[in-house]
Amino acid sequence: MINETSNFIKTIMKNELESGVVDHILTRFPPEPNAYLHIGHARAIVTNFELAKYFGGQTNLRFDDTNPVKEDAEYVEAIQKDLEWLGYVPRIVVYGSSYFEETYEKAILLIKKGLAFVCDLSQEEISQYRGDDKTPGKNSPYRNRTIEENLKLFKEMRDGLYPNGSKTLRAKIDMASPNINMRDPVLYRIIHINHHQTGDKWCIYPMYDFAHPLQDSFEGITHSLCSLEYEDHRPLYDWVVNNCEVAHKPRQIEFGRLGITNMIMSKRYLKQLVDENLVVGYDDPRMPTLVGLRRRGFTPNAIKEFILSTGLSKINSTVDYEMLEHFVREDLKLKTTRPMAILKPLKVVITNYPENQVEELEAINNAECLELGSRKITFSRNIYIDQDDFLPEKPNKHWKRFSVGLEVRLMHAYFIKCNEIIYNEDGSIKELHCTYDPATKSGTGFNERKPNGTIQYVDAATCIPAQFNIFEPLMLDAKVSSENFKERMNPNSWTKLNGFVEGSLKDTKPLDHYQFVRCGYYVTDKESSKDLLIFNQTVSLKSSFGK
RNA sequence: UGCCAGGUAGUCAAGCGGUAAGACACUAGACUUUGACUCUAGGAUGCACUGGUUCGAAUCCAGUCCUGGCAGCCA
Numbered sequence: 088m089i090n091e092t093s094n095f096i097k098t099i100m101k102n103e104l105e106s107g108v109v110d111h112i113l114t115r116f117p118p119e120p121n122a123y124l125h126i127g128h129a130r131a132i133v134t135n136f137e138l139a140k141y142f143g144g145q146t147n148l149r150f151d152d153t154n155p156v157k158e159d160a161e162y163v164e165a166i167q168k169d170l171e172w173l174g175y176v177p178r179i180v181v182y183g184s185s186y187f188e189e190t191y192e193k194a195i196l197l198i199k200k201g202l203a204f205v206c207d208l209s210q211e212e213i214s215q216y217r218g219d220d221k222t223p224g225k226n227s228p229y230r231n232r233t234i235e236e237n238l239k240l241f242k243e244m245r246d247g248l249y250p251n252g253s254k255t256l257r258a259k260i261d262m263a264s265p266n267i268n269m270r271d272p273v274l275y276r277i278i279h280i281n282h283h284q285t286g287d288k289w290c291i292y293p294m295y296d297f298a299h300p301l302q303d304s305f306e307g308i309t310h311s312l313c314s315l316e317y318e319d320h321r322p323l324y325d326w327v328v329n330n331c332e333v334a335h336k337p338r339q340i341e342f343g344r345l346g347i348t349n350m351i352m353s354k355r356y357l358k359q360l361v362d363e364n365l366v367v368g369y370d371d372p373r374m375p376t377l378v379g380l381r382r383r384g385f386t387p388n389a390i391k392e393f394i395l396s397t398g399l400s401k402i403n404s405t406v407d408y409e410m411l412e413h414f415v416r417e418d419l420k421l422k423t424t425r426p427m428a429i430l431k432p433l434k435v436v437i438t439n440y441p442e443n444q445v446e447e448l449e450a451i452n453n454a455e456c457l458e459l460g461s462r463k464i465t466f467s468r469n470i471y472i473d474q475d476d477f478l479p480e481k482p483n484k485h486w487k488r489f490s491v492g493l494e495v496r497l498m499h500a501y502f503i504k505c506n507e508i509i510y511n512e513d514g515s516i517k518e519l520h521c522t523y524d525p526a527t528k529s530g531t532g533f534n535e536r537k538p539n540g541t542i543q544y545v546d547a548a549t550c551i552p553a554q555f556n557i558f559e560p561l562m563l564d565a566k567v568s569s570e571n572f573k574e575r576m577n578p579n580s581w582t583k584l585n586g587f588v589e590g591s592l593k594d595t596k597p598l599d600h601y602q603f604v605r606c607g608y609y610v611t612d613k614e615s616s617k618d619l620l621i622f623n624q625t626v627s628l629k630s631s632f633g634k
Numbered sequence: 635u636g637c638c639a640g641g642u643a644g645u646c647a648a649g650c651g652g653u654a655a656g657a658c659a660c661u662a663g664a665c666u667u668u669g670a671c672u673c674u675a676g677g678a679u680g681c682a683c684u685g686g687u688u689c690g691a692a693u694c695c696a697g698u699c700c701u702g703g704c705a706g707c708c709a
Contacts, residue, residue: 092647092648093647093648093649094647094648117709119708119709121708121709151709153708153709154708154709156708157708157709206707209707210706210707213706213707214705214706217705218705219636219705220635220636220637220704220705221635221636222636222705224705251707252707254707255707257707264637265636265637265638266637266638266704267636267637267704267705268704268705270705273706273707275707276707277707278707292707294706294707294708294709295708295709296709299709315639315640315702315703316702316703316704316709317703317709318638318639318703318704319637319638319639319703319704320704321638341639343640343702345646348645396646396647396656396657396658397645397646397647397657397658398646398647398648398657399647400640400646400647401639401640402639402640402641402646402647402702403640403702403703404645404646404647405645405646406645406646406658407644407645407646407658407659409645409658409659410645410646410657410658410659411658412658413657413658413659414658416670416671420670420671425668425670427668450667451667454666454667454668454671455671455672485669486669487669488669496667497667498667498668499667500667529667530667538667540668540669541666541667541668541669542668543668
């Protein structure tokens with residue numbers, strides 16, 4: 088599918104392949120295991136995997152676990168599951184920590200070449216010495232330690248002789264560089280903590296800027312794709328690659344992040360929502376996480392197509408949520424059966440239909456995809472339609488559904504006409520008295536009159552009571568702050584409706600998708616919600632026409 | 635105000651010197667056993683602005699403006 092799209096990275100790869108700079112493509116997806124993946128991450132995943140696949144290459148999954156204070160094995164597992172769900176199979180699954188020994192050796196090499204030194208400056212002092220955008224930095228007083236001394240001290244750092252923060256290993260580059268990342272950046276820091284992969288083996292950990300280019304080199308990554316904020320780090324990336332005498336030199340290319348309008352993606356806020364029980368968990372269908380979107384009814388294919396269609400550029404882009412929705416519809420359009428569901432039941436009595444008679448009708452599952460076959464539904468004197476499909480007052484000409492005096496088609500069944508509204512004592516509508524026209528039976532090719540629209544129904548005799556959990560995704564209409572985001576998130580966005588689904592759904596299987604009449608998607612999830620039915624209102628049609 | 639990167643319709647985005655693709659959204663209409671789907675029609679005399687080079691510029695050059703990123707022992 089990516090061969091239909093064009094982007095600057097693809098062009099770079101193509102040119103390099105053609106000119107012989109590289110003879111294959113190997114990319115990597117390097118998440119830090121400190122959060123659940125969300126739709127924003129999908130751009131990195133899809134880009135890396137699809138680009139490699141397009142050129143006949145492969146992609147490594149590498150957990151970027153060089154900072155044990157933030158990471159946890161829980162996320163490692165979650166990320167792997169998400170990738171699996173998306174249908175991507177990495178060439179290998181590795182950890183940044185798998186390379187700690189080799190990384191350490193490269194640090195020794197830099198020391199021996201006089202390109203790195205052990206620094207005793209405190210964190211604050213390093214910051215002061217670094218200078219700022221208009222002030223050049225000052226050299227650390229420890230910058231001129233001898234190679235022997237540096238070697239000894241660095242070994243002692245590794246051996247655990249020093250407490251957290253007391254020493255660092257720094258690259259010796261240029262304290263006056265206009266790029267602050269090049270002002271003798273820290274390469275290693277001391278952290279005495281248990282690492283989720285390496286346990287207590289190490290107490291010094293390499294920084295991203297040092298570890299990442301080396302890992303890419305070790306694995307033979309040809310193109311290291313990352314987001315825009317690493318642009319300023321590229322000179323350092325290249326410095327590491329060029330000075331560490333690695334056999335393979337990867338190339339870093341940056342691309343913009345992908346956001347969705349009004350969708351909150353910040354790790355911190357998502358965590359807060361979960362921690363404070365404002366949502367059920369990371370897989371709450373209101374969440375923008377991949378697991379959340381899965382329960383919301385999105386399919387892997389929809390997400391991939393969405394990402395590919397939004398393209399790739401050096402702009403941090405924010406696309407409309409409608410774009411995402413479009414691709415679910417597109418993906419499910421020809422794959423789903425389309426059962427009927429009534430969210431807000433309104434009883435209808437077909438007064439000219441015999442009591443105690445039940446007739447079976449054939450309903451085509453998907454008129455656009457006949458291979459999906461048909462199912463049997465029933466019709467009888469008492470049925471339910473949706474309150475939203477009936478307008479008690481006189482509708483305007485745009486109204487394409489039911490009202491007094493109007494004739495509509497009950498999907499897969501007959502035309503009906505409403506003759507009388509029966510009210511309760513409190514003035515609410517109790518039921519509708521209608522008549523049907525036997526000549527208009529579905530499938531007979533009747534075309535002497537046009538109905539005012541088609542509405543769904545369920546047969547009261549055979550329908551199944553169902554609870555619909557209607558939710559709205561967590562969205563915000565403007566930039567949030569940590570103070571106001573909770574109120575504005577409106578996490579209480581579940582509405583439970585007691586309605587009915589047609590009898591044919593009694594064999595519903597977990598995680599099947601159904602495309603409902605109003606273009607909603609319907610998912611049941613065995614693990615977390617048993618018989619819960621989720622109706623995604625966000626992909627339903629506008630219901631305010633003609634009102 | 636230092637360095638870096640960007641500015642093409644409401645939102646994404648192609649184009650890379652030859653006269654502005656495509657998608658989403660939107661509007662109008664047709665069709666329809668979902669107001670879905672499908673189909674038809676509609677949008678930039680214009681590519682941040684101003685000059686310049688050229689037969690010809692969104693594409694090259696210069697200047698200006700605007701936006702984003704960067705001063706963790708985070709990634």
